[in-house]
Amino acid sequence: MSGKTLYDKLWEAHEVRKDTTGTSLLYIDRQLIHEVTSPQAFEGLRMNGRQPWRVNANVAVPDHNIPTKDREKGIEDPISRLQVETLASNTSEYGITEFDMSDPRQGIVHVIGLEQGITLPGMTVVCGDSHTSTHGAVGALAFGIGTSEVEHVLATQCLIQEKSKNMLIQIDGKLQIGVSAKDVVLAVIGKIGTAGGTGYAIEFGGETIREMSMEGRMTVCNMTIEAGARAGLVAVDETTIDYVRTRNFGPRGEELEHAMAHWQTLHSDADAEYGSVVFLDASEIKPMVTWGTSPEMVAPFDGFVPDPKHSKNPEQIRKALAYMGLEANMAIEDIRFDKVFIGSCTNSRIEDLREAASIVKGRKVSDSIQLAMVVPGSGLVKAQAELEGLDKIFLDAGFEWRDPGCSMCLAMNADRLEPGERCASTSNRNFEGRQGQGGRTHLLSPAMAAAAAIEGKITNLSKYEKN
């Protein structure tokens, strides 16, 4: 018999029972809760007279609706305000810990979970949010669920699940200067497509992933869902343990020793078999930019917008180009922007901000850019950045320096694009209307977004190398 994958191990360690129909009851260690996908779950719990199974397995934070400036004025939009207040009243009614808007630890749920050690290696982690895959970076089985399932986990601490297939994405080779985790994951999505991972849990492995920082791995796992897979995973190694051992809510003392012994086992066996294996050569990856309305519509910065005439799906590409206001065959480097957004659960951690600041330092945002904003992923990321003087670099250049939240990744708060506006964005989705109705999103790395702010357009990062 062949060995087990990391996913197999995590699954087996949480399987409460197996049903004759082939589904399993899976135990959930941690549920993260935000304001958008939870109100109806709490309502369901209440209507059925049920109580949370294990209150302290749940941690809540508002992030999608909250303002990123002038917070002391509260939330202006009454509907957004009601949703955030509903989270506060639901969590207080059931005694669930909430990091509210005034808590310095507040931030994007997928940033603070890992930052605080609320999510740890070996856990099963769920949240009513597809980017829950982020937490797989520490060797946790983490995936997004719907609101009915949020209620199911609240009431039973379990989910009825069918096991996914295993996919390995093996990335070897050294990344070129200026190429980051974001470019790696965009290259992966470009290769396998947005449905390439459907039905799979994806493990990212290989030399490139091993050499990647924890925050880089988070960026990669974060966008696993954009390749169709609910869960992304990276095996535990020294990098993981170094990161996790100092986290606020992680184990301490003797318990840490036991935990570390267990964490060391959280990798796939050498003879594990995968349903699918995909290879990428990291040295061939260039800074990537999406040109269309799906994350798989992506090209290297020195590439060209495709011609529908020479494509397998001409109609799809024609629709995307019409929405994006781009011409077939134009150079990606000729794409010019109106706004720049550095933030989101994909790219709002301290390394992302350092990477962007290194480009921005001593330069000015182009006059052609109407708004360039940096939205740190959490209150603690913001504080750390300010300690390092990054805020000053951004402000001096003409960026706005905001408070943490999801912000213009999905524009549920006041931060959004107007129809026709074009944005260089470090977020994860370039869907039609994602950043505001009629808005045009180009996904790229923090360094590329920073350079886009300075130049007003897509730029070859090599000119910034001396910085």
Add this chain to the structure above:
Amino acid sequence: MKKFTTLTGLVAPLDRSHVDTDAIIPKQFLKSIKRSGFGPNLFDEWRYLDHGEPGRDNSLRPLNEEFVLNQARYADASILLTRSNFGCGSSREHAPWALEDYGFKVILAESFADIFYSNCFKNGILPITLSAEQIESLFNVVLSNPGYSLHVDLEKQLIRYPDDSELSFDLDPYRKECLLDGLDEIGQTLNHAEEIRSFEAKHQNNYPWLFKEVK
């Protein structure tokens, strides 16, 4: 949970792949704390020519006459025919809520995104996966025959065409059972409460650090 047994309904063709849940129900409508009322804003950005906001009277908004659901021949459709990777993107259950509220009970596609697929079953919607050839031929026949309807039988796992020919489809037996009976899944799981408790005790004993309180 809502039941699904059989349905005879008009088919509306949405000729796109990778329809994401942001397109199915845009973010501004996710601010609602209710589970109902999303139907008027289903496919909002494609359906209307102006920008929609919660609380607006949708009957006063200008319609995009070209959008398939605004064409008179597809009024009252309850079966949505589409292409591949339907429901990709965000996990928002507001997407099946909006589809169901609008009146769609069956979705026929080449493939579905995982989270969306699972969310459908919790809301009385039957997503059916068919081959690319089957979907293509359905698009042809639906477009050339106004009023084209299908009969769907979940128990028998069959789609019956107007000429009485039939097509079978695959479905996970557990999901089928839940949908047929409208089972309360939480209640089902709580039938195993003892097993969960004993698993939990063992799990806590093995990995006590996973149970640490977050304050």
